Amino acid sequence: MLTAFSVMAGYALLACCYLAMKSRGAIRFRAAKLGRTLVVVVMAAMVLVSIWTLIAEPEIRERWFSGFNLLLLSPLPLLSLWVAQRLLRDLGRHRHEQRSFFLAVALFVLGFAGLVVGLFPYLVPRQLTLWQAQSPASSLEFMLPGVLIFVPLICAYTLWGYRIFSGKVEDFEEGY
Structure with missing residues (x-):
């Protein structure tokens, strides 16, 4: 349910960024204001899903924290934080209206990349691997x-x- 809420908030963020990019005046201002709120909601949801996954799945926790994996995988959460910070800043300005949409897309891609890194090689955790599904x-x-x-x-x-x-x-x- 938490993941579903996160995805819903993410799509609402994409919609706000798209509306801010395509409109002017009061509509653009309102979409940008709601988008700034949604960035915080999406990041909080991403953090909660990540923590829950690390607690609930020992295999994923081991993958992220064993050996040098934390060092190799740390760019994903760090880039997510950086993109969210840039997105918050860009939604507060009237310049770079298109960049906010592409930053929201990048946030989605980074979240998906974290999910893939955590679940690989499984498509359905502990049931179906990538090679079994081909x-x-x-x-x-x-x-x-x-x-x-x-x-x-x-x-x-x-x-x-x-x-x-x-x-x-x-x-x-x-x-x-």
């Missing part, structure tokens, strides 16, 4: 041509859509 080679070979054709098309279409709708919304009555 498809047979024949299925992967069958899918490869479709992936090579359609993933670039989907990426191009998505980039085209972002290009068409780039910039700020100027007229809230009629949209773009």
